[in-house]
Amino acid sequence: MANEIRNDLKYTDTHEWLKVKGNTALVGITDHAQSELTDIVFAELPEIGKELKKGDELCVVESVKSVSEIYAPISGKVVGVNGKLEDTPEIINDSPYDDGWLVELEIKDKDELDDLLDADSYKEKI
Amino acid sequence: MTMVKKSPLNNIHKEFGAKFTEFAGFEMPIQFSSIKDEHLTVRKTVGLFDVSHMSNVWIAGKEAEELITLTTVEDASKIKDGMSQYTAILREDGTIIDDTIFMHLGGKYMIIPNAGMSDEVTRWLNEKAEEHNISATAEDVSRDYVILAIQGPKSRETLQKLTDTDLKTVGFFGCQYVDVAGVDCIISHTGYTGELGFELQITPPKSAEELFYKIIDAGKEFGIKPIGLGARDTLRLEKCFLLAGNEFEGGRTPLEATMSWAINWDHEFIGKDALLKQKEKGDYHRLTYLECIDRGIPRHGFEVQKEGKKIGVVSSGTLSPCLNKGLAMAYVHPDFREKDGVLDIVIRGRQVKAKVVKPPFVKKDWAKQN
Numbered sequence: 374m375a376n377e378i379r380n381d382l383k384y385t386d387t388h389e390w391l392k393v394k395g396n397t398a399l400v401g402i403t404d405h406a407q408s409e410l411t412d413i414v415f416a417e418l419p420e421i422g423k424e425l426k427k428g429d430e431l432c433v434v435e436s437v438k439s440v441s442e443i444y445a446p447i448s449g450k451v452v453g454v455n456g457k458l459e460d461t462p463e464i465i466n467d468s469p470y471d472d473g474w475l476v477e478l479e480i481k482d483k484d485e486l487d488d489l490l491d492a493d494s495y496k497e498k499i
Numbered sequence: 500m501t502m503v504k505k506s507p508l509n510n511i512h513k514e515f516g517a518k519f520t521e522f523a524g525f526e527m528p529i530q531f532s533s534i535k536d537e538h539l540t541v542r543k544t545v546g547l548f549d550v551s552h553m554s555n556v557w558i559a560g561k562e563a564e565e566l567i568t569l570t571t572v573e574d575a576s577k578i579k580d581g582m583s584q585y586t587a588i589l590r591e592d593g594t595i596i597d598d599t600i601f602m603h604l605g606g607k608y609m610i611i612p613n614a615g616m617s618d619e620v621t622r623w624l625n626e627k628a629e630e631h632n633i634s635a636t637a638e639d640v641s642r643d644y645v646i647l648a649i650q651g652p653k654s655r656e657t658l659q660k661l662t663d664t665d666l667k668t669v670g671f672f673g674c675q676y677v678d679v680a681g682v683d684c685i686i687s688h689t690g691y692t693g694e695l696g697f698e699l700q701i702t703p704p705k706s707a708e709e710l711f712y713k714i715i716d717a718g719k720e721f722g723i724k725p726i727g728l729g730a731r732d733t734l735r736l737e738k739c740f741l742l743a744g745n746e747f748e749g750g751r752t753p754l755e756a757t758m759s760w761a762i763n764w765d766h767e768f769i770g771k772d773a774l775l776k777q778k779e780k781g782d783y784h785r786l787t788y789l790e791c792i793d794r795g796i797p798r799h800g801f802e803v804q805k806e807g808k809k810i811g812v813v814s815s816g817t818l819s820p821c822l823n824k825g826l827a828m829a830y831v832h833p834d835f836r837e838k839d840g841v842l843d844i845v846i847r848g849r850q851v852k853a854k855v856v857k858p859p860f861v862k863k864d865w866a867k868q869n
Contacts, residue, residue, distance in 0.1 A: 438534065
């Protein structure tokens, strides 16, 4: 089973990960999530500039058989999306923590980061 | 209480690394390697499916033929011994109870209702036999059979290694008893993938276990793989085959489901009057085949629009592994079904353009050209 969990990331119990880079953070889905979803064939990404509250729908990823909503782990503004996903959404499966990132958010409230799970707590959830 | 049923081959699926799903009350493999990979394996070489969730019902008695003729859109007297036929069982109002294949096997008939439909179909047939004084009975034997489907351009070569019967003599939609690797089976030259393929009805279920491994062995040189329900769905959708739970949901007639080609009008059958009336009125929504122009994946239940007005609904949709485009089968108002017409499918509030195409989406020679 593909279940890699990285220590330098923060997680949600809905299987998103978040990587803080100064004032912004990259968001993706975990190795466990991509494995459960199976072949990802489509990613519908938000528009740059969109303001999201924690828990809002951030984007949608689709496998052949299913549609899955990905939620914003924190509040913030969309400042970047992974353009590679348009033509090669399967990189979410191949590289969920690196090439397959989804969205970059400008962090609105650093305190919200404390609510996220660390690697050990996420591991217990799956 | 609802119990999830399992295929007799459940343990073998696990051994081959299946991921499971529940479908019509059965726990069945959704995939083994990946849906795309399995899909392309069937299009290009050969795949092995366990479809034991499908039902088996024997129709026997001296008027078995009459019972099928009355309860389906086919005149069973036209289907010779050793042949099978795709048909539909209708209610009096013309809506489809189930679509099925029936096999004519020496005066008896075996029908293959969809998963979870054996009770309803068996009861219906026996009721109609009684009401119309027809000397025939339907017997549900679903639990006694394993159904394997071997599908793909290399399916015949694979199976041929395991039997002395020359499989070239089993013509399209032919069916007969056959010995495959020492196991007595009913073989039919049928399938749900649009590729060359065969289906085996195997009883007792236990005897299918060894056969499963033997087929995998026989197909090894072609790269045979076990195939799950995920690829079964994408394979059938590319060929515009109907999926009962999707295309008949809410009550659809064979005219709406564009099954007119399967209706033999030269006999009396339950639902015929209703169909004739519907045909005359002509205003019914009917299945329409849409290929997305814009990026997006249509799904069951999505709305179809023309200039912002609802004109239909998607019954089945997917991303096509062969074409890498979104595909939809949708019930659409008759005024908007013209070939090459452009309609909108509403995907999460976004209008995605799609073109009306002639079925099937994926043509017969796809694998040779790709």
